[in-house]
Amino acid sequence: MLMRMSTLFLRTLRDDPVDAEVDSHRLLVRAGYIRRAAPGIYTWLPLGLKVLAKVEQVVREEMAAAGAQEIHFPALLPREPYEATNRWTEYGPNLFRLHDRRGNDYLLAPTHEEMFTLVVKDLYSSYKDLPLALYQIQTKYRDEARPRAGLLRGREFIMKDAYTFDIDAESHAASYQAQRDAYERIFARLGLPYVIVTATSGAMGGSRSEEFLSPSPIGEDTYVRSAGGYAANVEAVTTPVPEPVPFDGAPAAHVEDTPDTPTIASLVDVANARFPRPDGSWTAADTLKNVVVALTHPDGGREVVVIGLPGDREVDLKRLEAAVEPAAVEAAGDADFAAHPELVKGYIGPSALGPNAAGARDVAPDGRVLAGAVRYLLDPRVVPGTRWITGADEAGRHVFELVAGRDFTADGTIEAAEVRAGDPAPDGSGPLELARGIEMGHVFDLGTKYSQALGLTVLDQNGKSRVVHMGSYGVGVSRAVAALAENFHDERGLTWPVAVAPAHVHIIATGKDEAVFTAAEEIATQAQERGLEVLIDDRRKVSPGVKFADAELLGVPVVVVVGRGLADGVVEVRRRAAGVTEEVKVAGAAGHVAEVVASLR
Amino acid sequence: MLMRMSTLFLRTLRDDPVDAEVDSHRLLVRAGYIRRAAPGIYTWLPLGLKVLAKVEQVVREEMAAAGAQEIHFPALLPREPYEATNRWTEYGPNLFRLHDRRGNDYLLAPTHEEMFTLVVKDLYSSYKDLPLALYQIQTKYRDEARPRAGLLRGREFIMKDAYTFDIDAESHAASYQAQRDAYERIFARLGLPYVIVTATSGAMGGSRSEEFLSPSPIGEDTYVRSAGGYAANVEAVTTPVPEPVPFDGAPAAHVEDTPDTPTIASLVDVANARFPRPDGSWTAADTLKNVVVALTHPDGGREVVVIGLPGDREVDLKRLEAAVEPAAVEAAGDADFAAHPELVKGYIGPSALGPNAAGARDVAPDGRVLAGAVRYLLDPRVVPGTRWITGADEAGRHVFELVAGRDFTADGTIEAAEVRAGDPAPDGSGPLELARGIEMGHVFDLGTKYSQALGLTVLDQNGKSRVVHMGSYGVGVSRAVAALAENFHDERGLTWPVAVAPAHVHIIATGKDEAVFTAAEEIATQAQERGLEVLIDDRRKVSPGVKFADAELLGVPVVVVVGRGLADGVVEVRRRAAGVTEEVKVAGAAGHVAEVVASLR
Incomplete structure (x- = not known):
């Protein structure tokens, strides 16, 4: 893959967007990865779409490894299934609702438990069909009261949502674990730091849930950890209840x-x-x-x-x-x-x-x-x-x-009082520390909430009807792009990990010497032959300073500068994140870059 | 890629869906490729999603070959840009409209001319930035009065929409031609027969448009052709105007x-x-x-x-x-x-x-x-x-x-009278023949309709402001899946071309003999090693008749039957579309299948 700065649909911006509160939002807009279309609603420009596609690909591969099959539901759905589970009402103003030309009620789905439950009910009827894991990567809608921080809390966003279907709780536990393991692999491959914490289930319902949070001071979630291994979203922390105090003989009020x-x-x-x-x-x-x-x-x-x-x-x-x-x-x-x-x-x-x-x-x-x-x-x-x-x-x-x-x-x-650092962990594993994180994934044991409401049963080995035990598992795919940018940037711009970078190497031709452009093109060709994805800055009338600044801002992991050194047969190879620059011979430059890229994986 | 019938999320149906009017709809539902979620709104099941992804990939490759860059707009858009071009009103009841929680008007976009115009206005300002071609593959919405024929006329559907931006009409002509050529390559690669006809521009506006129609008796569009090369949608046919008749001395009324x-x-x-x-x-x-x-x-x-x-x-x-x-x-x-x-x-x-x-x-x-x-x-x-x-x-x-x-x-x-076979072509190229087709693509010279309305101008070489000349180009991606099914099926089921089939080979193990299953698995492994995508029917308690019928219905291009012949060291290799069966030695079966698949490409 070769992209050219001379034709790439891109304009980097000098100034931060006025509505940007956090670094990822600021930098993704300035570097031309995304663009705001409406509050909480974003357009993906070419570089942003490439990062998004890489995140999606990692998610797809790990879902397949976990045995989940991909399907795809509509975003525009009729009211009835959501009425049956009461979520048409429970979602309140967070749900985008509309009518069609006949006056029938529709919604833009915030999540698809109902539809997955119904499609399995539609197709399957026997315990032999289970366990089953299905997923989709799909555009979802939520009319947030306070959309903020760019992709971190949007009103139109991309999620991977998976659902498991098991005959009983024991089998469900294995399905849940397989998804949980897949999540660990996904975030590890993306290079995104994460903690797994006990969480509340919220509108999803069900009995047990865990969140994957990416630690970040700008995260909307606060979580606690104890030295003894307790970890929970503050929302899920239960207060250890003191022993009652005898009050015989206590003074009168x-x-x-x-x-x-x-x-x-x-x-x-x-x-x-x-x-x-x-x-x-x-x-x-x-x-x-x-x-x-x-x-x-x-x-x-x-x-x-x-x-x-x-x-x-x-x-x-x-x-x-x-x-x-x-x-x-x-x-x-x-x-x-x-x-x-x-x-x-x-x-x-x-x-x-x-x-x-x-x-x-x-x-x-x-x-x-x-x-x-x-x-x-x-x-x-x-x-x-x-x-x-x-x-x-x-x-x-x-x-x-x-x-x-x-x-x-x-x-x-009621558990409504703030949790404070030093409070005891509910499991007695020591005092709590507090930190903030971005919710990247959430895994739910749904129990039979949806299968019961929508009548998803199968016949078991004895011919008896059993209500299916379900799980639901979400990854914020567009949010992951923002969380990656939040984790991987410095004061000069983005510093993408290789796994999600829009290109592997950014080759800059500086100066006006035709030989520089020729050499840069040759390195680009050789790098492509080695399987690298290349962005080449082949702009003729742009100063080296602007090109360098753009490269810092865009954050491709390896930058090659072809310039004055060419007269001495050398080019500069920079590792963007580490800020390390070395001179290498032009003849071996592509091979060297391939090695550097491999070392950064 | 290996899919197993024992675990694939699939139930083939014996009966046609009651609402199915056309073969593609009937077969895509019966074979478990799609499932109706609401009128004109469909869910993609695993096999359908694979076909869709292949169509998308062909479109992406040919868009890249035409120099178009991929971006991605939201589906949920604010009213204002569509108000500026009057389409908020002009779309009438075909537009899904909604409010957000603050009471602001939004729409589910039926097409994105406005947004593409605005993003280019936002980023570009000089003739040096042009020509530019951008595209997206995206979910679109249209509240059809009469959604019909499954994916052929849906209310939520997937389109590739591309847009070109040029400094003048001459440059636009080249951009238009590049897209038109890409469309010819796309439909040729998909194996979809097509004719290119002059069309009206409808709600899109602009001065010139052509449609790519796939000939089909169930198509919603009627087109005409003359032996002399005239081809047009009947909507665009102009009636040759006879010479006036002298009426001096005509009798009084x-x-x-x-x-x-x-x-x-x-x-x-x-x-x-x-x-x-x-x-x-x-x-x-x-x-x-x-x-x-x-x-x-x-x-x-x-x-x-x-x-x-x-x-x-x-x-x-x-x-x-x-x-x-x-x-x-x-x-x-x-x-x-x-x-x-x-x-x-x-x-x-x-x-x-x-x-x-x-x-x-x-x-x-x-x-x-x-x-x-x-x-x-x-x-x-x-x-x-x-x-x-x-x-x-x-x-x-x-x-x-x-x-x-x-x-x-x-x-x-007014051009409102029916066009009949034998009517003269407007260009004098002979009598017209009529046929029906499915609209697969539409290319528009938009002129300056949108750039004028939304103020997209660039400075030319002399520093003068010029209104950008635009083109818009659509391919019905989900509709292409239906059109392919309409073209490639027989009375027993689907007969996919290799380029879009959900798998290359469907290996069926029949009988109860363990050796049969072992041999089928070995052929599957060898076929995968040769780069083939394999669907294996490894179900243990399903009769050969059911397996054969499912294979006919699913329509994978090559079917391998491992059964009784195994005792003699042979398996059957069938070409699904041609209905030709041959016996081959089990040892060379995978290699033979690879050759057959290559011959069908």
Whole structure:
């Protein structure tokens, strides 16, 4: 393959695009790999498409190695299958919905569990047909509220999605492992660093899932690890629950005037000054903060929820969202407070909340407290016997020594408090460290969620009908291009690994001497004969400085500069990433380049 | 590549799908290549996807050979660029439109002229950047009123669309020719018979276009050819206009009672019986039929149009649609007749129509007669001096000897009458023959329609701004799979050419003898070593009859049957399409198969 800078559809840009927040976005646009068509929607220019095709090829090869067969579903799908699994509703505003000319409802698919389930139901009927693994590489749609960071969170994007079908959980475990192994090979071949973490399943449902995260400070996901091997997305971290504390003989709760305590810190100061604790000083961890949020359930119902958590921790919105999924979260508004006069802003306390306060209450299957009551959920640390300073449900007053389990109860617990470095791992494997990562892959044990909803059963060896056990496995293919750029760049531009680079070698002819261009063309021909993909800068009226800068920006792994040295029979060979330059004889240049490329693989 | 029938995601069907009207649809579904997801929307199963990938590869190679560079646009696009060219409106109900969560308008692109124009405008600015050819292979959307025939007319489909950009018409001509040549190579390599015909440009606009049609009785397009080399889609055929006929001294028109003449034939009978012509008998060709239709213009305006044509010809709806494009055509309804009392159903005549009857009238740029009047358009054969029997605008009465140009005029002419075998070619190259074809490709000289609308200019050698001359070129990639199936099948199943077959050889192990399976596997291995793609039927509990029938249905070009003959050291090698079987020694079987496959290329 030979590309020529003189004709390549490319213009590198000096300036960063104004909407670029992250390096990969900035550089992929500046280097002419992608171009924005609309918010979160990108066009692939020639070099970008070559990188994308290489990523796809790696994914295809490893899917084939895992025994998965490729098929291809439409992106435009009828509503009915997604209605059957309730995802037509659950996806909320993230789903692009439309009608056809007859008024029938369609969607642009964000993922294809329903369709894969139905096609297997359509074709297969016996345990002998299983196990089965199918996949596609396909364009998907998600109407993100905040598309950002170029390809990292787009509204039209390319995914590899695979699905496995097994007769039982045991067989599924092997299918799951085969996909998980394939993912490890894919990311290793791409050169993309990754960690595997326990995750929540979100809209996908099912019982178990793991994410492949590429560590990056600009990643949207936060994950934790312990020295003892625990690794999880913060969304999936469960708080170790302390033992209950005996509260026999604990002092009675007492309500106090606490004016001018708008913050936890000011409350703690007042408490220590005016109501000193016999057994030490009060800290923020002794206060119980009650945070009001409003949930919108998929059926459109709005619910006010109060979350009680130690005052030294914030609510982590992503953990909260994961905990209440598929409901959507927003801050409670004036109307919510008006509807619930028991919520005294700034002084909300558990005394007015929870079953104790409200008496017996009916609860819906999704946890909602019926009849429009406020639901009260506690951080798991608030175990019976813990003593708190908290709101007294009257302006300017707090209650002290309020004991959980004695003075108040809740409707349940919730994992919504932030996870902090140093928190204990839930499995006891030591303190947690936090880091950020880009979600590159996600593997799900779906159980029978989709097969049950859509009636995918097979007959087993005894002629009995069995609901098929499914798994679902995604790789963000277009996102991988961005994650690679995020990992492989420096201040001058991109530094692609050989496996995904748009070309192996970038040959630059500098100066005006015809012999330079002739020699560059000869090296290009010889390099192609050695199976290398070549980009040659054969532009006649462009300065060496511009050509060098373009080469740095484009990031082809090996750069050959044919210039003044040619008079002495030498050319320069640079390794773009390492920044190492050597002079080699022009006669052996192509062979040398081939060796360098091989050494970089 | 090795595929195993024991694990391949495939179920062949005994019965034709109920909605299948054509052989390709019937067989592609029965043989498990595709599966319907919604009307006009299909899923590609493993074998279908392999054929599709081969077609795409041929297209990619020939595009590269023509110097075109591949890029990739989104399918989901914002409204604005399509608004600028008026296609947001002109596409009417064929366009899938939707909003995003912020209420912004989007569309699923049916074709990408706007986006290609804008990306070139974005990147390029000088004549030195031209000529340029870009293309993509991409999923497109069109909300067809009547999706039909499986992949032949779908609502989600795959196209290769290419675009060329030139400084002037002369340079464009070379770019156009390069694409046209590439199309000839593509269809030749695919083995798809084709004819190139002059076409209309439809919604694409521009000045010149040619279609590549694959001759087929089930094709939606009708085309004509003359022995002298004229070839055109009937939509593009222009009627040779006869010389005007002198009408000095022609008899005066006379209105007659003509009860019971509901048809042209009955009118002709009555005319001959009661008003015999001095110079011969009346025929249907002497009657002037006036057909009322209603147009809906892109701006939503409705217009009643009357088309006058010789009574021996029908209106060809597709020619009419092409003639009035972008307006849509429907039959006139009761409301239209009510609004125009001058239209006396069954007795409409030109006397009440046209400028003569209506006096001076204003005409809009798109030809509409303003102020809601009926527009009257004549077949080009109705030249001045021709004499007609036609409606007298009174129930039960016709007018005789009504002379065009003397007694009536029209607002213009229209090419809406059917073209018939034997009609003269417009270029005088002899009588026309008619045939049907499937539109496989379409090449357009767009002129400056899009570059003008979207402001794509470059500076020329003198520093002057020049509007870029564009061309657009499409190949129906998914449709090609159907057209191939339409061309290559027999009553037993598909008969793929080697270039696009999902595998080169289909090896069948029959019987229960383990040696048969071992020998089949060995031949499969040896065939793969020779670079062949192999499908092996290694199913243990399936009868030879079922295996043979599946092989016939799937249509892999060479079939090897390993069975009873193995005891004598021979296997059968069948050429699927020719139906020729030969026995060959098992030892040399793979080599022989490789030779046969090579001979079929």
